Amino acid sequence: MVELSRKQRELEQRTNEILRVARPILISEGFQGLSMDRVASQMEYAKGTIYNHFPNKEEIVLALAVESMELRRKLFERASGIGGTARIRMMGLGAACEFFTHHCTDDFVLEQWVRNQGIWDKSTEQRQNLIRQCEGRCMELVSGIVRDALMEHALELPDGLTAEELVFGFWAINYGSQILTHTSPSLPALGINNPANAIRIHCCTLLNGFRWQPLMDYATYSNEMAVLMETLTPMFWSIKNEQ
Amino acid sequence: MVELSRKQRELEQRTNEILRVARPILISEGFQGLSMDRVASQMEYAKGTIYNHFPNKEEIVLALAVESMELRRKLFERASGIGGTARIRMMGLGAACEFFTHHCTDDFVLEQWVRNQGIWDKSTEQRQNLIRQCEGRCMELVSGIVRDALMEHALELPDGLTAEELVFGFWAINYGSQILTHTSPSLPALGINNPANAIRIHCCTLLNGFRWQPLMDYATYSNEMAVLMETLTPMFWSIKNEQ
DNA sequence: GTCAATTATTGACGCTGCGTCAGAAAAGTC
DNA sequence: GACTTTTCTGACGCAGCGTCAATAATTGAC
Numbered sequence: 001m002v003e004l005s006r007k008q009r010e011l012e013q014r015t016n017e018i019l020r021v022a023r024p025i026l027i028s029e030g031f032q033g034l035s036m037d038r039v040a041s042q043m044e045y046a047k048g049t050i051y052n053h054f055p056n057k058e059e060i061v062l063a064l065a066v067e068s069m070e071l072r073r074k075l076f077e078r079a080s081g082i083g084g085t086a087r088i089r090m091m092g093l094g095a096a097c098e099f100f101t102h103h104c105t106d107d108f109v110l111e112q113w114v115r116n117q118g119i120w121d122k123s124t125e126q127r128q129n130l131i132r133q134c135e136g137r138c139m140e141l142v143s144g145i146v147r148d149a150l151m152e153h154a155l156e157l158p159d160g161l162t163a164e165e166l167v168f169g170f171w172a173i174n175y176g177s178q179i180l181t182h183t184s185p186s187l188p189a190l191g192i193n194n195p196a197n198a199i200r201i202h203c204c205t206l207l208n209g210f211r212w213q214p215l216m217d218y219a220t221y222s223n224e225m226a227v228l229m230e231t232l233t234p235m236f237w238s239i240k241n242e243q
Numbered sequence: 244m245v246e247l248s249r250k251q252r253e254l255e256q257r258t259n260e261i262l263r264v265a266r267p268i269l270i271s272e273g274f275q276g277l278s279m280d281r282v283a284s285q286m287e288y289a290k291g292t293i294y295n296h297f298p299n300k301e302e303i304v305l306a307l308a309v310e311s312m313e314l315r316r317k318l319f320e321r322a323s324g325i326g327g328t329a330r331i332r333m334m335g336l337g338a339a340c341e342f343f344t345h346h347c348t349d350d351f352v353l354e355q356w357v358r359n360q361g362i363w364d365k366s367t368e369q370r371q372n373l374i375r376q377c378e379g380r381c382m383e384l385v386s387g388i389v390r391d392a393l394m395e396h397a398l399e400l401p402d403g404l405t406a407e408e409l410v411f412g413f414w415a416i417n418y419g420s421q422i423l424t425h426t427s428p429s430l431p432a433l434g435i436n437n438p439a440n441a442i443r444i445h446c447c448t449l450l451n452g453f454r455w456q457p458l459m460d461y462a463t464y465s466n467e468m469a470v471l472m473e474t475l476t477p478m479f480w481s482i483k484n485e486q
Numbered sequence: 487g488t489c490a491a492t493t494a495t496t497g498a499c500g501c502t503g504c505g506t507c508a509g510a511a512a513a514g515t516c
Numbered sequence: 517g518a519c520t521t522t523t524c525t526g527a528c529g530c531a532g533c534g535t536c537a538a539t540a541a542t543t544g545a546c
Binding site: 030031032033068115117118120128131132135136139143158159160161162163164165166168169171172173174175176177179180183184185186187189190191192193194197198199201202205206208209210218 | 273275285314358359360361363371374375378379380382386401402403404405406407408409412414415416417418419420422423426427428429430432433434436437438441442444445448449451452453461
């Protein structure tokens, strides 16, 4: 039993090693660049052994994406625990998005693989559920803050907009800007020199536009965001230290 | 010369036929599903002949993406010509985005291929320029409206935000929501039942938040958007009729 | 109308990479 | 130490990319 469980642990360990080998390849050379033969030879195992851990290449990719989504979730969990008004906590989650994209750029890129149809379709139900769960948890954390604001009467929803749909708007603008920033050939050539700051201004405008109290001018918003980014740094490292 | 030009035209015609064959395959089966052998056999030409028209698979994909981007550009050109205040014209471009995603869903999906690193890197400088040009023109059309609003004193930019960065925010929220809607496993399960309407509310909130005159309540905004969507329909068909 | 030069087409070929599976090796059991 | 079970292996079949030498069609000079 001890023996068996040791073996068990060794196998699990290897699953992890495969991911450690695959990750940099996927990041630097994309899906095409990642090959099972290459992973196998780099691990000094036969290809068949790799296939004992993952049924196909797509599952490796999705496993890496899940790791990255989990990292985001943990950051969100911590960020949502920051004290202050609901509005400050909402901004904290915006800061977490920004933090994640800037300091965990590889994870941000890896995460995107779950949006690839071909990869999604080849993956197991089990892993798909893991992804949905993680996404759901992140949504809960943010919509929870919106609900807090509603309870405290710091915010009132417009007719026909749910708390989740309010979150969706912030999700869309943050996600959209980050994808555009990462993949648009050259935003500066289009006149967009500081996309991150532009999105901060948009988010502040949105929050004020929904009359989410306390209202803030841009300077105050910007200062608060700077503080929040600082607050997130140690949180991030403590997550990293628990592996 | 007439003879030569006839040949020339035949070749160009075939380039187009290749795209017509490749398009539905790419749409329904993705990049992996699209194979040069398959295109060749479906065209009843040898593979080598296909390679006389496109140096690799990626270029076919990007050529299709460019077609779709051009369609969007044309729609934007028409939409930006709609009469009314700058604010209404700005909303017209929002409506054009919505229209494009809902009525040209395949084109919306094809467009995304330009954001794929692996594909972008394999494509020719020439086609990359075509893409940048098209993107730049779309930006110009929208930022032109912002500048009109500034001239008419219907809008004032916050400190540190350029006209293009204002556009960027709307680009991000529209683009982000459309990608999320298309690729998120199940938004309804997250409580997002009407993403399109949610984004309309967010855009109205943003415009009002920036104090873009004339301010509108959500009901008015919604009505105006419905009118704009109607206005776009014949414009779209006239574009389609010029092929 | 002929024919050499040019241009276009073909498909077999080399190569890479996925996923499989029968057999070899190692670990576990009694 | 003889067996069963588990794990590992790498050659194999297959598919798809991009090439290129050989072949066919077209052109235009005379």
